Amino acid sequence: MLRSRRLPEYNVRIDTDTCTVCKACVIQCTFDVFSYMKIENKISIDESKCVDCHRCMIYCPDKSISITPTPIQYRPNASWNKESIHNIMKQAESGGILLTSMGCDKPNYNYFDRLLINASQVTNPSIDPIREPMEVKTYLGRKPDKLTISDNNGDSIIETSESPQLLLETPIMFSAMSLGSVNINVQESLAMAAASSGTYQNIGEGGLHPRLKKYAKNLIVQVASGRYGVHKKYLDTGAAVEIKIGQGAKPGIGGHLPGEKITKEISEARRIPAGTDAISPAPQHDIYSIEDLSQLIHAIKEATEYSKPVIVKIAAVHNSAAIASGIARSGADIIAIDGMRASTGAAPLVMRDNVGIPIEMAIASVDTRLNQEGIRDKISIIAGGGIRSSSDAFKIIALGADACYISTVALIAMGCTVCQKCHTGKCPWGLTTMNPSISIRINPKMESKRVANLVRAWTLEIKDMLGGMGINSIESLRGNRHQLRGVGLSEQEMEILGVRPAGI
Amino acid sequence: MNTKSSISKFVVDAKNLATRELNEKIREAIRDGHKQIDIQNVSGQRYIAAGIQELIDIEIFGVPGNDLGVFMDGSKVVVHGNAQDATGNTMNSGEIIIHGDVGDITGMSARGGKIFIQKNAGYRTGVHLKEYQGLRPIIVIGGTAQDFLGEYMAGGVIIMLGLNLKGGIHNADYVGTGMHGGSIILSGDVRGIGREVEVQQLDQEDNRLVEHSVQEYSKHFGCKVDEILGSKFKKLKPVSTRPYGNLYSY
Numbered sequence: 070m071l072r073s074r075r076l077p078e079y080n081v082r083i084d085t086d087t088c089t090v091c092k093a094c095v096i097q098c099t100f101d102v103f104s105y106m107k108i109e110n111k112i113s114i115d116e117s118k119c120v121d122c123h124r125c126m127i128y129c130p131d132k133s134i135s136i137t138p139t140p141i142q143y144r145p146n147a148s149w150n151k152e153s154i155h156n157i158m159k160q161a162e163s164g165g166i167l168l169t170s171m172g173c174d175k176p177n178y179n180y181f182d183r184l185l186i187n188a189s190q191v192t193n194p195s196i197d198p199i200r201e202p203m204e205v206k207t208y209l210g211r212k213p214d215k216l217t218i219s220d221n222n223g224d225s226i227i228e229t230s231e232s233p234q235l236l237l238e239t240p241i242m243f244s245a246m247s248l249g250s251v252n253i254n255v256q257e258s259l260a261m262a263a264a265s266s267g268t269y270q271n272i273g274e275g276g277l278h279p280r281l282k283k284y285a286k287n288l289i290v291q292v293a294s295g296r297y298g299v300h301k302k303y304l305d306t307g308a309a310v311e312i313k314i315g316q317g318a319k320p321g322i323g324g325h326l327p328g329e330k331i332t333k334e335i336s337e338a339r340r341i342p343a344g345t346d347a348i349s350p351a352p353q354h355d356i357y358s359i360e361d362l363s364q365l366i367h368a369i370k371e372a373t374e375y376s377k378p379v380i381v382k383i384a385a386v387h388n389s390a391a392i393a394s395g396i397a398r399s400g401a402d403i404i405a406i407d408g409m410r411a412s413t414g415a416a417p418l419v420m421r422d423n424v425g426i427p428i429e430m431a432i433a434s435v436d437t438r439l440n441q442e443g444i445r446d447k448i449s450i451i452a453g454g455g456i457r458s459s460s461d462a463f464k465i466i467a468l469g470a471d472a473c474y475i476s477t478v479a480l481i482a483m484g485c486t487v488c489q490k491c492h493t494g495k496c497p498w499g500l501t502t503m504n505p506s507i508s509i510r511i512n513p514k515m516e517s518k519r520v521a522n523l524v525r526a527w528t529l530e531i532k533d534m535l536g537g538m539g540i541n542s543i544e545s546l547r548g549n550r551h552q553l554r555g556v557g558l559s560e561q562e563m564e565i566l567g568v569r570p571a572g573i
Numbered sequence: 574m575n576t577k578s579s580i581s582k583f584v585v586d587a588k589n590l591a592t593r594e595l596n597e598k599i600r601e602a603i604r605d606g607h608k609q610i611d612i613q614n615v616s617g618q619r620y621i622a623a624g625i626q627e628l629i630d631i632e633i634f635g636v637p638g639n640d641l642g643v644f645m646d647g648s649k650v651v652v653h654g655n656a657q658d659a660t661g662n663t664m665n666s667g668e669i670i671i672h673g674d675v676g677d678i679t680g681m682s683a684r685g686g687k688i689f690i691q692k693n694a695g696y697r698t699g700v701h702l703k704e705y706q707g708l709r710p711i712i713v714i715g716g717t718a719q720d721f722l723g724e725y726m727a728g729g730v731i732i733m734l735g736l737n738l739k740g741g742i743h744n745a746d747y748v749g750t751g752m753h754g755g756s757i758i759l760s761g762d763v764r765g766i767g768r769e770v771e772v773q774q775l776d777q778e779d780n781r782l783v784e785h786s787v788q789e790y791s792k793h794f795g796c797k798v799d800e801i802l803g804s805k806f807k808k809l810k811p812v813s814t815r816p817y818g819n820l821y822s823y
């Protein structure tokens with residue numbers, strides 16, 4: 070590779086007055102910024118490698134480290150900012166596709182912040198969720214069109230056969246993160262949190278680690294284009310099976326886990342030899358149409374004897390509404406839609422930041438379309454990709470989702486500082502790395518508590534917001550767009566979102 | 574009532590049965606302990622033997638629909654007729670023997686097991702075959718196959734015998750595109766190969782495998798073993814197990 074002409078992005082300074090040369094930073098920084106110089110008994114710094122993850126600052130016992138953006142900036146220019154200049158330099162040096170991770174970091178595609186929530190005043194009473202019942206339980210799955218009830222000597226018997234459902238104690242679920250994108254300690258933390266919170270963790274495409282088996286009741290297993298680790302027992306394990314067609318961070322493309330990341334542990338879960346690239350083709354080659362999708366759904370249902378719901382996950386793209394309508398008719402029980410701000414362990418930058426549509430638009434248009442066609446009850450909707458807070462979760466349900474998927478939020482709960490370097494495999498917080506000497510930084514017992522705390526806190530906040538608008542059940546919020554108002558939105562945007570402007 | 578038996582053949586008549594009804598009947602027979610099942614009058618019903626983990630001998634008379642033996646793990650399925658698309662999809666182990674032709678994506682993503690096709694196969698046969706530890710899928714095609722044979726292959730073996738091939742050239746193009754493991758062994762030429770593969774000579778182990786597979790093929794369908802083994806085989810192997818090693822800039 071050619072020599073880099075990029076300026077360092079961060080200044081890394083150690084206050085020598087307070088530094089005791091304990092070498093904690095040398096151990097903590099996984100990007101090799103620090104090294105210990107024995108003769109001088111001091112720490113030397115290569116700040117060009119710093120990714121601004123803050124691990125060293127937190128773990129420096131003397132609080133002697135400061136990380137700041139470099140004061141040297143390129144000449145201010147609206148078109149040519151630092152990011153665009155650096156990206157061009159990088160590609161000129163390497164000739165490669167720019168790889169990145171986490172979700173889109175550009176401000177332009179957010180609608181949550183331009184939607185406001187209603188509350189009751191005078192004309193209908195608000196509810197105090199601390200003292201009054203407030204239902205946030207959610208059932209995901211196909212609902213029957215009608216119930217046939219027969220009379221058996223005075224006892225009513227429901228004759229309609231029920232479709233399998235997922236019961237959620239709170240409408241917050243953990244989105245697919247495979248073994249390989251995160252390590253087993255992270256997966257186990259999430260599984261424990263899912264179990265204690267009464268929700269589900271999606272284990273992604275990467276097989277099932279034996280340590281997760283005991284959480285099977287709270288796991289969703291995934292079938293994706295690589296079919297890694299997919300076999301009969303795996304399908305039997307999950308509470309639901311998700312067919313992954315696409316993901317919000319990189320719609321339309323496949324992916325691959327580079328050979329150097331296929332450790333023994335991953336090779337066993339994915340059932341592939343260690344050291345070879347694990348390629349997930351762009352399409353699933355048995356799915357070129359809705360009819361084909363229906364076929365895979367039914368193949369899975371036959372193999373699991375119709376005992377569990379099948380989810381179909383798609384990326385939010387321009388014609389999501391029409392696709393969702395097809396999926397609702399294909400026999401799927403649940404559709405998961407992943408918006409363009411969704412996170413990923415690795416994706417081409419150009420895909421992450423340019424392809425797809427925001428989740429708010431996708432959910433609103435899908436909900437509208439399914440209602441118009443009278444098939445909204447045939448399928449439940451999970452929304453993911455860009456949800457950052459309980460209010461985002463609340464708004465997406467009001468726009469039409471039944472529940473939401475979170476992943477970055479859970480990672481942040483476990484330490485992630487969104488440095489966007491997951492694709493390097495060196496995650497300093499021990500999350501998106503397979504290196505056992507770094508992944509031990511995650512202790513599932515401790516980290517699951519943080520994640521469960523977060524889910525609890527959001528659930529309380531959701532109940533508060535529901536009570537504030539005088540609603541006592543999350544069911545009554547779903548698709549209830551009257552409870553939302555838009556600010557700073559064009560008429561057309563509001564029409565698609567199905568909301569009115571603030572003030573009327 | 575069905576008498577529980579593991580010796581006598583259990584016969585299912587698939588006539589006028591919907592896919593789900595037929596498969597439920599098959600599962601019921603397995604639950605009742607039957608080890609040999611004949612299915613008569615099959616006409617396009619899908620997912621036959623889906624996810625079956627018991628070791629059962631199934632014989633199908635007629636034309637089964639798509640996804641025959643999907644997720645199957647261990648059984649033996651013999652089809653007296655043609656089979657359609659996605660036969661042996663994501664199969665773990667077992668055997669599927671087809672007395673006729675098959676449609677597209679036969680053996681897609683299979684991780685183990687054997688598929689014998691008496692005549693010809695459609696497009697993308699063996700797409701993303703894998704192998705793992707003791708499991709190695711083998712697909713033997715008696716005749717020819719269409720484009721993208723062995724696409725994305727990560728393991729396993731496809732053997733294509735080219736019986737009755739006109740002009741010595743298979744119609745298949747882009748053979749082994751994206752391949753990064755396993756091997757394709759064939760008699761005759763193809764129209765084109767993927768840039769991820771190269772043509773090699775068979776080594777001793779390959780020769781043994783071909784010999785063994787042709788004998789098995791002959792056992793199923795009958796053929797002139799010596800004549801076939803006398804023809805010239807070549808092997809397609811991936812150039813690298815890391816085809817996308819230097820695509821990215823970090």
Ligand code: SF4
Nearest residue numbers: 098119120122123125
């Ligand atoms: S990469 Fe992280 S740990 Fe290393 S110096 Fe920068 S902020 Fe500190």
Ligand code: SF4
Nearest residue numbers: 485487488489491496
């Ligand atoms: S998971 Fe780790 S590497 Fe990825 S953004 Fe968070 S801290 Fe950085």
